[in-house]
Amino acid sequence: MRAFAALLDRLSFTASRNAKLRLIRDHLADAPDPDRGWALAALTGALSFTAAKPAMIRQVVEGRVDAELFRLSYDYVGDLAETAALIWPARHGANREPELSEVIDTLNTAKRGEVQGLLEGWLDALDADGRWALLKLVTGGLRVGVSARLAWQAAADYGGVEVADIQEVWHAQSPPYADLLAWLDGKTERPSAMAHGRFRPVMLAQPIDEAVDLPRLGPAAYAAEWKWDGIRVQAVSEAGVKRLYSRTGEDVSDAFPDVLAALDYEGAIDGELLVLREGRVAPFGDLQQRLNRKTAEAKLMASHPAGIRAYDLLAAEGEDLRALPFAERRARLETFVAAVGSDRIDLSPLVPFETWDELAARRAEPPPGDPQSAEGLMLKRLDSVYEAGRPKGPWFKWKRDPHLIDAVLMYAQRGHGKRSSFYSDYTFGVWTEDADGIHVLTPVGKAYFGFTDEELKQLDKFVRDHTLERFGPVRSVTATREFGLVLEVAFEGLQRSKRHKSGVAMRFPRISRIRWDKPAKEADELATLERLLEQASA
Incomplete structure (x- = not known):
């Protein structure tokens, strides 16, 4: 478990694609079977443990830690696995540290009523990094910046084959991929891809x-x-x-x-x-x-x-x-x-x-x-x-060229993974008039990408400096006609939505620019989006 935890930790703090590829490739070279195969399965999203849910993890932690202290800590950290790993009060004399394959084999056969006790024992035996990796594993939310294709590419690099060759046989294999890894080690022939109903690697533009x-x-x-x-x-x-x-x-x-x-x-x-x-x-x-x-x-x-x-x-x-x-x-x-x-x-x-x-x-x-x-x-x-x-x-x-509107930042929420310390998810709105003819903001979308790391730091500082209220992990910020942060938002399309107060929903919204120079009162109005909808349906 320790090697897997170290891999996840390094991946979460590594931004470079090539560096991530090297980390996974080296893990495949150094880790024993079947642990390296299980690690590959975890990175590609091929594992699922139905008995271990976030609610159960909260219950396990609150059995050892004051519930209010845990809630406040979770609000500050912003990530369930990281909060639980750091706050967990391990008991001395715990059993030996489990291996990755041991955890997976046990969870695959455990009954629902047994999982809570298993988690407690493993959390006692592991250090903070190991606890974090364990909880990421059992919830399936690794969030270390690795897609299935990136993991396949790393496996291809390790074996000296093309990534398309990995994809071609992948769906005919099952974790922990003993035959696949033996082929990449040069010990056997390529596994057969001729399984009925198999996936063919996709061609992209x-x-x-x-x-x-x-x-x-x-x-x-x-x-x-x-x-x-x-x-x-x-x-x-x-x-x-x-x-x-x-x-x-x-x-x-x-x-x-x-x-x-x-x-x-x-x-x-x-x-x-x-x-x-x-x-x-x-x-x-x-x-x-x-x-x-x-x-x-x-x-x-x-x-x-x-x-x-x-x-x-x-x-x-x-x-x-x-x-x-x-x-x-x-x-x-x-x-x-x-x-x-x-x-x-x-x-x-x-x-x-x-x-x-x-x-x-x-x-x-x-x-x-x-x-x-x-x-x-x-x-x-x-x-x-x-x-x-x-x-x-x-x-x-x-x-088609994306649509652009100017909207005002209304709410911000902490991100996950390496962004868990930043307010990186932004809800924005446009102006409309209430029943009394007063200009008010109505939310029209949420975005969490489109900005640089440096811009993220500036946005995070703005949120902290201008917080009005806190709702768990969410903060509302000052957003009036006289003062507010304008965001230029790009999006691919619009549709009507009964789920949103504004009545519209955006397709693929993203932050295009931060308009530090633009007064909040000059942001767009809901009528602008309504006109776009009318033009699209004409």
Whole structure:
């Protein structure tokens, strides 16, 4: 457990991507089996312990520490695992420090009533770093700045293989990945990837630089299609095994049984998961109602019917099509989708054009019949094979320019992980008039990125210097017509929302600039957002 704790600790304080890769690679080289395999599973999000929940951890800690002291400490630190690890009063004479594999094996077989006692014993035996790592492990919220793809890249670097080779076999393996690691050690042949219903590594697009890329690209060599505003998925149905994967390879099948039932074919489709009503794309907010659920209620499936808008065909009737050029795969896809004949699966139409200027004009207009459903365009070389990763040149994404508004900071909340000491999550609002005609702020969004580390320090200082009230981990700040901090907020789109007091919800809001120079009274009004909504739906 000590080596795993040291790895998490160093990862949490390391900003450099290359440094994180070295740390994981070295851990794979130095740690024994099966601990290194379990560490890889933890970093990629492949572990889940249903019996150990945050509420149980609070209960365990409050059994040893005054509840009010714990609450105040949690409010100050901002991270449950870190607070519990630091405040835990270990008892002398505790048992030996557990190994990582021992913790995982025990939790996988423990009954719910046994978990609390197990946690107490392990917390007694570990030091503060070990306790922090243990609690991060059991809750699944590592928050050390490592994505599954970064961990795969580190494993690829360790074994001297391509990351696409790791992704190709990953879903045919299971933790603690003994066969995979033996292959990376050079002791065995590459494990078989031929599992039915497996995930294929996804091909991604490069953002286009209009000034640099368009002049050197020939329009005739590319096809264009809309970049739909949903989530990228891979819908696989092979030998009776049906799976729906996110672009990172996460199995999201349980949340979409209605889509899974429509996969009446033999093959693998790459497409966009959307809420589709009579063939029209619903706003992204409707899809959000279906995301991140372990199950789907019949009422929700009826009111928010999900489907797939197909982009590409990766496999059909046992044949791997990824080495074929896009033009040929596209032709096969059109025939394939027509043969499926499901109202849950339709074809993403190509956007006709002859010149880049013509396509730029099309990009500025919404897709016919779906005014709020596209983020921009995708460009794909007609001769491009389906290549895992983000190769330069074959595919480009040409997103619409984001909307910008000036809003006033209203509330701030502590972040997590390395940001747990900073107020880094910001709620902002725009002006509207109340029943008496007085200007008041109404919240319209929340953002926690878009600023530099130095700007974060400045924002944190502003929050601390101008706090009005505290609500647990949240602080309200001074925000009046005479004084307030204006934030320029960029966002991809708007939709109406009954969940928000303002009646609107933003898509992908982020801090574009801090307007230290702008008076709060000159921030935008809710009417500005209402006009944007009207224009989008016109």
